[in-house]
Amino acid sequence: MKNIVVFLVALYSTMFAVNSFASDGDLAIEITKGVDEPTPVAVVPFSWDGSSALPEDIARIVSADLGRTGLFAMMERKNMLSFPARRDQVFFRDWRVSNTEFLVIGRQQPAANGELVVEFELYDVLKEQPLLAERVTGRRDNMRGIAHYISDMIYEKLTGIRGAFSTRIVYVTAHAFGEGKVRYRLKMADADGARPITIREQSEPIMSPTWSRDATKLAYVSFETGKPRIYIQHLATGKRERLPSFRGLNGAPAWSPDGTKLALVLSKDGNPEIYIQDLRSPRLIRVTHHYGIDTEPTWSPDGQSLIFTSDRGGQPQIYRIHLPTRQLERITYEGNYNSRGRLTLDGRFLAMVHRGNDNVFRIAVQDLKTGRLDVLTDTFLDESPTIAPNGSIILYATQKGVKGVLGGVTLDGNVRFILPSASGDVREPAWSPYLQ
Incomplete structure (x- = not known):
């Protein structure tokens, strides 16, 4: 032995x-290998109402999460025609021209005790309809955790499978x-x-x-x-x-x-x-x-x-x-x-x-x-x-x-x-x- x-x-x-x-x-x-025809998705940079810079970019993390699955083709920010943060700022025609099928926008606001409030929406661009609208609160030192949680919700809405990013x-x-x-x-x-x-x-x-x-x-x-x-x-x-x-x-x-x-x-x-x-x-x-x-x-x-x-x-x-x-x-x-x-x-x-x-x-x-x-x-x-x-x-x-x-x-x-x-x-x- x-x-x-x-x-x-x-x-x-x-x-x-x-x-x-x-x-x-x-x-x-x-x-190294993705699906042949990934679904085009755009995650717009989330607006921020605070005075000091945030330690993480939630929208970029969400985009990276979804992109790593190989199921979605994520639009690069340099190719976005606008950066809407609210529904009345979204012009669906512009996103259809860029062949985007789903759009994510969001807003970030400071809260008490170092916390952060994040609101986001997921839209079906072709139907011009909201699919998901949520409000998430968490600590600023856990912004990656907030982002993964948002990714989980979006992934489940688009695929029907519970997300595992968190x-x-x-x-x-x-x-x-x-x-x-x-x-x-x-x-x-x-x-x-x-x-x-x-x-x-x-x-x-x-x-x-x-x-x-x-x-x-x-x-x-x-x-x-x-x-x-x-x-x-x-x-x-x-x-x-x-x-x-x-x-x-x-x-x-x-x-x-x-x-x-x-x-x-x-x-x-x-x-x-x-x-x-x-x-x-x-x-x-x-x-x-x-x-x-x-x-x-x-x-x-x-x-x-x-x-x-x-x-x-x-x-x-x-x-x-x-x-x-x-x-x-x-x-x-x-x-x-x-x-x-x-x-x-x-x-x-x-x-x-x-x-x-x-x-x-x-x-x-x-x-x-x-x-x-x-x-x-x-x-x-x-x-x-x-x-x-x-x-x-x-x-x-x-x-x-x-x-x-x-x-x-x-x-x-x-x-x-x-x-x-x-x-x-x-x-x-x-x-x-x-x-x-």
Whole structure:
């Protein structure tokens, strides 16, 4: 078992093509493929009635949010014929001439205690009708949060799908410095990669971060003691606690939907198996019993089943076990390797790492209702898929040259993007649930 742990540390170190960088920076999304005919949208700069300059440009952030989806063609400000802030200033003919289908205008006003009031409207230019009119109040130091919230409302009105711009992502970065030294950081950022903060920094690897369903806690694996151990991080208070640890491997934590349990992988009995740890008591339940390697558990939305990876059939494939009955079924059959399964919140689609006949690791999605499997990416060494809470996008780790970066792809494969980091290699993404 010591050899397995040493192998994991070595494997994790080689996952990062570490380079030396001076400072940490935001992720920046770069669209690499969008839909063929994106919908033209214009977000006009919001007017401001205050006397001092604002720290952020809400309209620009909203425009960037919508543009990054690949679904919308955002008009550049230099091409706008006017900058209306109210309905009586809008001349729809001018916007039709520029082929704009939807128009967003807004106003910003100062409020008491450093707060900001933002009013905005979304218009259907062709019908000359308002589709949305809202008033939002928030702090000036959280203008990006206000902007993401507005983007969520506009996106849902235009697509019928709840927006996920206000959610967060966590990921792990590795930075080389000095002679063979590496610093690992567990970081959290907005869904667009902005406003990154470091949650944990250390010289030993960090792996497998995962969110609780209420988005208040993280569980992850740390090698800070020289052995893999599972920790829980409380985001609001900064409190950190270590789960009871066992001989050998302690890894791959996954929160139950109700937040009272963690599925995890232990090798305390000599072989990696799936267990469930009740966080309210010392109770530990063994779920799988097989001489093969069982790993990477994830819960079904109703909490009645676990999806996991196993090589019990000779090659890694994804299985499902029904917890009340222990009934086991194999889910994946296409390809010679399928692992790291992650479900959409409705339980219908399963994202995974897939290797086909070309022996290249890519991200694929399987419709569990029809059985259809679609390969979504054409990048290299793709791994660690995580799904946006609205089920629209899969975020994953990949390679760009010799550098580890994050990539994204919609579930239909029509939109793809890359999130290169200004510094360091990036791995192990996890997308938050909706923030309560």
